[in-house]
Structure formats: structure tokens, C-alpha cells
Amino acid sequence: MRETTKPGLRMKTRQAVTEALADTALELFDTSGFDQVTVADIVAAAGISQRSFFRYFSNKEDVVFGNRVPTAEDVRGELTQHLDENPVWDALCATFRAAAHQMDADTGRWKRATRVICHTPGLRARYLEKHLAWTDALVPEIAPRIDPGGSEAGLKAQTMVAIALGCFDVAITRWVDSDEEQSLAALIDEVFGFVQIPHL
Known part of the structure; x- marks a missing residue:
């Protein structure tokens, strides 16, 4: 029988990573100030590469806004x-x-x-x-x-x-x-x- 749950699980995993990365970045922004924190600072705190960061967010602003603000x-x-x-x-x-x-x-x-x-x-x-x-x-x-x-x-x-x-x-x-x-x-x-x- 063909497995049908994997795409859903992948989406959940991606969402979990996105939220964890956003939480790390938001904590840095809140503590040090948005303009003072670089992507390098975020990835260092999260323990990932910059390349990985840009798989989830196109820039720092997207970390803050994401899909939070209603259209x-x-x-x-x-x-x-x-x-x-x-x-x-x-x-x-x-x-x-x-x-x-x-x-x-x-x-x-x-x-x-x-x-x-x-x-x-x-x-x-x-x-x-x-x-x-x-x-x-x-x-x-x-x-x-x-x-x-x-x-x-x-x-x-x-x-x-x-x-x-x-x-x-x-x-x-x-x-x-x-x-x-x-x-x-x-x-x-x-x-x-x-x-x-x-x-x-």
C-alpha cells in the first residue's frame, strides 16, 4: 500500500523547524534589537548554516512577519x-x-x-x-x-x-x-x- 502520510509529516517537520528558527531569531531581536542582529548571529545561535536559514526565510523581516499579520x-x-x-x-x-x-x-x-x-x-x-x-x-x-x-x-x-x-x-x-x-x-x-x- 502506498504511504500517504509522509508529505504531511514533512510539512509538520518543516513547520516545526520554521517556528523554532523564528523563536531563536525573535529572542535575539527582542534582546539586542532587530537592526543589531545579523543573519550570521541567528544561524550561530540556532546551530545551522546560512544556506539553511534561507531555505526557510528570504530575509530577517520575513522572520518577524511570516504569515502572522492578516492579509x-x-x-x-x-x-x-x-x-x-x-x-x-x-x-x-x-x-x-x-x-x-x-x-x-x-x-x-x-x-x-x-x-x-x-x-x-x-x-x-x-x-x-x-x-x-x-x-x-x-x-x-x-x-x-x-x-x-x-x-x-x-x-x-x-x-x-x-x-x-x-x-x-x-x-x-x-x-x-x-x-x-x-x-x-x-x-x-x-x-x-x-x-x-x-x-x-
Whole structure:
């Protein structure tokens, strides 16, 4: 009988090595600073060759981001699941709360990666570029619900999404730098609750 489990096992092995290598690199980045750590430093700490490193990651930035940050399509898909049953602001909160629950499920790794991003200007800029992509994806979904047919629907939607992203960033910044045990999802609810948005 032909063996059918080997490809799956190979994928699991590759994922395990990728995660272990990322953990080693993130610890170095978090301790010494992203810009101060070289690929040579990472491979020395991991006990592998540079050639092996580049089998898993194309550069240092990929170690930090990997597939951690949701794509614009991911965020749009999550939003659409909440829009029919909730006002727009509540749907945006639920969208970012869903991302927070994923991060809470692997707090140690997510906190370290996010702290590196927040404290490294170049990585922070790349992260904000993703925010722009999220905005482009979310605005068309909520504009018709905020002001159907209105001439300022797009402007209102952009403003609301910008506020939501600001709330998300405030919650994340507090979460990664805090020693408290509060979950990111709880912080999302708290920060979004500070903002008084009409129930559109």
C-alpha cells in the first residue's frame, strides 16, 4: 500500500523547524534589537548554516512577519461575517477582537514578534503599509452601510476605519509592553469602548 502520510509529516517537520528558527531569531531581536542582529548571529545561535536559514526565510523581516499579520482579504472576510448582525462600529470591533483572540492563543510568540515590530521603525513602517491595505479593503464594505448613496459615505468610512485601526494599535502597544495578564481581546473591547460612535 502506498504511504500517504509522509508529505504531511514533512510539512509538520518543516513547520516545526520554521517556528523554532523564528523563536531563536525573535529572542535575539527582542534582546539586542532587530537592526543589531545579523543573519550570521541567528544561524550561530540556532546551530545551522546560512544556506539553511534561507531555505526557510528570504530575509530577517520575513522572520518577524511570516504569515502572522492578516492579509487585507483576511480582514475583509472577517468583517463581512459581523456586518449583517451588528452596527458598523461593533462589527469593526468584533473583527479586531477575532485577530486578538488568535494572538492571545499564542501570547508568548505574538508578544515578542509584535514588540519587535513596534520598537523597530523600519518594521513599523511595513506594518503600517499593511494597515493601508486593510483600509482599502474595509472602506468599500462599510461605506454603503454608513451613508447609503451619500456623497460623503467614503470619507465617513475612511474616518471610521482609521479610528478603529488607531484603537487596535493602542491596545496592541499596551499589551506588548505590559506585564499584566490582561488579554489583548479584553483590551480591544476596552479601548473600542472609549470611542463614542453613532450606531450606524
